Amino acid sequence: MIQPTVKTTLQATLAQRTLKSKNILNINKSTSVATISSKNKEEAVTSSISKNAAVVVPHEATQGQLPSDGAAVVVPLEATQGLLPSDGNGNPSTVSDVIPKKSKRRRSYTSLLMAGSKLLEGCGEVMKLEKLPSIDDNCNQLEVAEYVDEIYQYYWVTEAQNPSMENYMSIQTDITAHMRGILINWLIEVHFKFDLMQETLYLMVTLLDRYLSQASVKKNEMQLVGLTALLLASKYEDFWHPRVKDLISISAESYTRDQMLAMERLILKQLKFRLNVATPYVFMLRFLKAAQSDSKLEHLAFYLIELCLVEHESLKFKPSLLCASALYVARCTLHMTPAWTPLLCKHARYEESQLRDCAQMIIRSHKAAGKGQLRVSYEKYMRPDLSGAATIKPLDRLPL
16 A cells, blocks of 8 residues: 655754755655655555455464364375265265355455446447446445456456466476366365355465466475465455364375475465466356346356366366356356346456357366266255255257
């Protein structure tokens, strides 16, 4: 935050003021210019909100612990069942058996801000000809809608500036795209077990991919990188974060506290402390609001985008395109017409024809969701409180 220039009174005698009148005149001029400049900067700064405000200190020791029903279960990374608790006979149970208590925490700053976004500038000549309705509730002061234009525009700009991570596995000599999928599948379970915010999940995967695209990682360090990415994401997005010793326990004591803290510093240094990045979550919030979605559409869209997290193929698509395509497929799956509305085109900045390639990839992931080894998201979205999104029949093909 830029601090305003504070004018000070020169402590000088009358004789000194007479002798230094020229200097004082120059100082006054420069101070005046600096003050005007500072005011302009203040106005610019107050039009956006720093995401760093969402960083929260951890709870007391007892608040960071795992639920008692699954705390004793430790599963290695390679296991496809990951972190699910035991039924007492040594058999892993389903995700629905470890449903945590519904969190009473408030929505995070990201969701509040993005939910209150204002309309962006029109995209394309067709949009300029139509008067589209507003999707914002300007009467709700908690949505701070006056700030969201700048925040939302920032996400579009940073997304455009960030290079594609499609081929980052080429710099890795000891890990593969399949290992990445296994790790993320397991981390989704860890995220679920700790009852963290949705924002944390998507930021965790983004941080993981960004780090792996810049640094070579050994196979025995990959789980450590993933858990540290979860720790950083929860510190940034959530109202609390898991304790380091709990994360170490989940890893079957494969690492030490010092190793995790050292990896945390290494990741932050490699990413230059830039954690405020465009994730699929922030775009999906806005697109769902433009779609005027109900809970069923919302859960199905998030289910589809979560299925893409473990797919290395999805990295070739931008987060905004991935979210727009997931929402498009969800609307087609639920037989909603039109599948892509002018309001969605305005906010997503994509025409229907631009979504088809990514949508085809999402449909393939949807069809394979219940058949492969990476089934965490599938089992998670079988829950009734998520509209049983995983039980919805996948789309055979896109409409012509």
